[in-house]
Amino acid sequence: MASKRELKKDIDYLTYEVVADCYTYMHMYPEKNRDEVMQIINDTIAVRNDLIERVNHPDAKDDKKRIKRILKQYVRNYSKKSIFHSKI
Secondary structure (H helix, E strand, O other): OOOHHHHHHHHHHHHHHHHHHHHHHHHHOOOOOHHHHHHHHHHHHHHHHHHHHHHHOOOOOOOHHHHHHHHHHHHHHHHHHHOOOOOO
């Protein structure tokens, strides 16, 4: 199992990448989909805050199977929200 510190660094790194890509897109195409891109940024930051909160205060500290299941669920949900290229 990864340490809390490593998980939080990974979450922050991935969040930064998504937000940076969004700002790059807005810079390259200023006339297109600004509201949608801003919504993606807001959703990404909300997911990041939720994940950091879950890492800091896990629901099931001693149940490793449940923790792995929860983390897999969050990864699936996060990846679904991160796929925004088809929207834009």
